[in-house]
Amino acid sequence: MSTLAARRGNDSRTGDETRESADRRPKAMSHRPRRRGWWLVALILAALAFLWVFPFLWMVSASLKSSGEIFQGGLNLIPEALRWENYGRAWTAGQFGQYLLNTVIVTVVTTAIVVVRCALAGYVVGRYRFPGSRLIIGIFVATLFVPTGYTIIPIVKVSLELGLLNSLAGMILALGGASNVAAILIYAGYFRRMPADLEEAAIVDGAGFLRVFLRIMLPLSTPVTATVGILTFLATWNAFFLPLVFSSTNPALRTVSVGMQAFVGENSTDWAGMAAAGVISILPVVVLFVFMQKYFVEGIAGAVKA
Amino acid sequence: MATQSRQRRRNLWIYAFLMPTFILYGVYTIYPIVASYWYSLVEWNGFSSEQRFVGISNYQAVLADPLFWSSVRITLLFMLVVAPLRIFGAFFLAILLNSPKLPFTKFFRTVYFLPVVTTTAIIGVVMRFILDPAAGPVAAVVGLFGLPPVDLLGESGTALVTTALVYVWKFFGITMIYWLAALQTIPQDVYDAARVDGAGGVRIFRHITLPMLLPFLLIITVLTIEDCFHAFDLMQTMTAGGPFYSTEIIEIYIYRWAFAASIPQLGFASAAAVLFGVLVLVVVALQAWATLTSQRIQSQRSESERTESQIERQVGAQIVRRTGKGRA
Structure with a gap:
């Protein structure tokens, strides 16, 4: 990092000198030494980027290796032979087919609930003054940062009393009712x-x-709906604490994030199956991200701009 | 009369629009916040068993438990390692990625953001294998240098730092996007103007970029620190609080007493949860106060200073730029 900083400093300095001494030269000329420095920065960032995604590369590679091959260790990412049967094992024996289905159901329904209720609430809170409106906004802001660890015990108690504890419906309602203040705002x-x-x-x-x-209003808010929908989709797909508690007595309700831990608990030596299960679980969100990157970034950047 | 009834009709619609949020948010967020206080005052050994009022004795027990204090310390320590690395590391990366001269910026942004979208609980499990002292790739690198194998997650001395670094890696992209958004609020004109004025890269950075980013530092710090309280997914899957409680953050402490114990101590865990809520509130309130104070200082300073030097210089430079363009 420090070498990078130094290099950057040097670069700009040479750039300055060139520009100052040769003020009338065409601009492109004075840029040339700086350009080379930036290519070097790009090279360093590329090496770092490789390290950055290495865990994912390792996971994909391990999902196609045999367990014996993984246990030999080493850094070779290319499998000797592609062993697709790891995916079959994760899908059926590891029950990731079931977990994936649960995750899709929970995520899609929760996202729909959150988008509808936040659009409705955001519309009236943002556009109208009515008795209690200031109080409601105050409550929203005050509860913006409530952590799940704080609310989890009463949530379980309420769900138990409503008969919703061991069901996907209960999990969906809890996820859809948990703090989504940011979306409303x-x-x-x-x-x-x-x-x-x-x-x-x-x-x-x-x-x-x-x-x-x-x-009029709802059709005009499509970009916000896309952002809120995608961020909620991501948060729900990746949710762990609530699904963990809601499926603790019924393994059939597990989502992929809970299922992964259970899988390694039951098959601690099946590294290849574990890696395949990981790829199955993560691939959908990565694909979504690649196609919808703009909305992800806008949603996150919105927190700073607001 | 007509307007009054119209007003009433409008308000009815407004409350109807708020109804889904009232119900869901009320049941799953507001009620739990309030109920936690009641639950923290009872003895309660399982979700379907009886509650017995015991006053503040749960709080006394929690505050007397050295492991609770250890979890508070670990939560704060985790924050102290993660937040600066994310805030300043991402700042540096964003500065580089914001330069129009750097090639492949879009690709780099995508790659550095990628870990953010992946499921934390799954990454936690995968990381356990990557850090495996016998057959993991990290062990292979260590072996390459001829060093003895290290069990980064198995030693209480290294486990917390290791999980913190994984957390930094996992959510680095969020802070990077924050900084890129902040950088994009600086209009390109200002850079151009300064450049025409003869300012070089370092001077532009020091006198334009840094001062204009400073207001964002606070909000980005608040958001990043708040984010450090959500480490449950990663910790539970990577270490489950171990070894020897050395990575047991408060949320895992609560989880252990409420859900992982053979006889759940829900009253006791609720007391810990209430104290956790208070801790989060204090940290956020401190930062809100710091933000407001610094904004006040800044607006005072900018009134006296910026009007004279900075704006004058910017406007002057822009005039220079315009005339320069006219000549060309």
Whole structure:
């Protein structure tokens, strides 16, 4: 890191000198020495990037090796022969087919619930003043940073009393009801910035409250919906604490994140099967990320800009 | 009258829109926050068993437990290792990635962000194998240098630092995006103007980039530190708090007493949870206070200083730039 910093410093200095001494030279000329420095930076960043993704490369490689081959250790990432049967073992014997199905159900339904309820709440909180509106915003902000470890015991108790503890429905409701304040605030901020004449025109035309929201506001908020939807999808797919507690007495309810730990607990020597299970679990979110990168980044960057 | 009834109708719609959030958020977030206080005052050995009011004795027991204090210390220590590395490391990387001269920036951004989207609980398990002292790739690298094998997760001296570094790696991309967003708030004009003014890379960085990023440092610190309280997934899957409780953060302490014990101590665990909630609140409140104070100082300083030197210089440089363009 320090060499990088030094190099960067040197670079810009040479750049300056070139520019100062030869003010009238065409710009492209003075850029040339700097350019070479940046290629060096790129090279170092590329090496670091390889280390950065190495755990994933190792996982994919191990998922295609035989267990004996993995146990020999070493750094060779190319398997001797591609052993796809590891995936079959993880899918059926490791029950990752079932876990993946659970995860998809839980994630899709939870995301739908969160998007709907946060869009509705964000719309009225962001756009209207009504009795109690300040109190509601105050409660949202005050509970923005509540950690799961704090709320988990009452959540389990409530779910037990509602008869929802050992069910996917209970898991979904708990995930959908847990703190999603950030999503509400994103919606509220977006709806607040919309010009008032949009809905005034509609009201003159005779549109009611619901019609204004469904026909005008909601369609305009598609970019926010995409961001909130994708971030919620990611958070739910990766959730661990709540699914762990909700499936503790019923293994059939496990999601992939819980199933992984159970898998290594039961098959501690099956490294190849473990790696295959990991690839099965992570691949969907990675694919989603690659195609929807823009929305991921916008959602996260929004926290700073707001 | 007409407007009043319209107003009432509107309010009815508003409350109807809030209903799903009232119900779900109320049951699964607000109620638990309040109920934790009651549960912390009872003796309660299992979710379906009776609760018996015992007053503050759970708190006395928690506060007398050295392992609770150890978990507080570990939680804070974890934060102290993770937060600076993420904040300053990501700052440095973002500066590099923001340069228009660096090739492949889009590729680098994608790669450095990639670990963020992957499932933490699964990464935790995979990392256990990668760090395996016998057959893991890290052991192979250590062997390459002829060093004796190390069990990074098995020794209480190294386990916490190792998990902290994995956590840094895992969520580095989030802080990087924060900084890139902050950097993008600086308009390109300002750089151009300074460059025409004759300022070089280092001077531009010191006099323009750094001062304009400073306000973001606080919010990014708040968000990153808050993030350090969510290490349960990684810790539970990598070490489960071990060895010898050396990585037992507070959430694992709570989990152990409430869910992993043969006879759950739910009242006791609730008391620990309430204390954890208070700790988070104190840390966040301290930072909110720091943010507000620094904003006040900054706005005072900027009123006296920026008006004279900085803005003048920027405006001047822009005029220079414009005339320069006109000539060309």
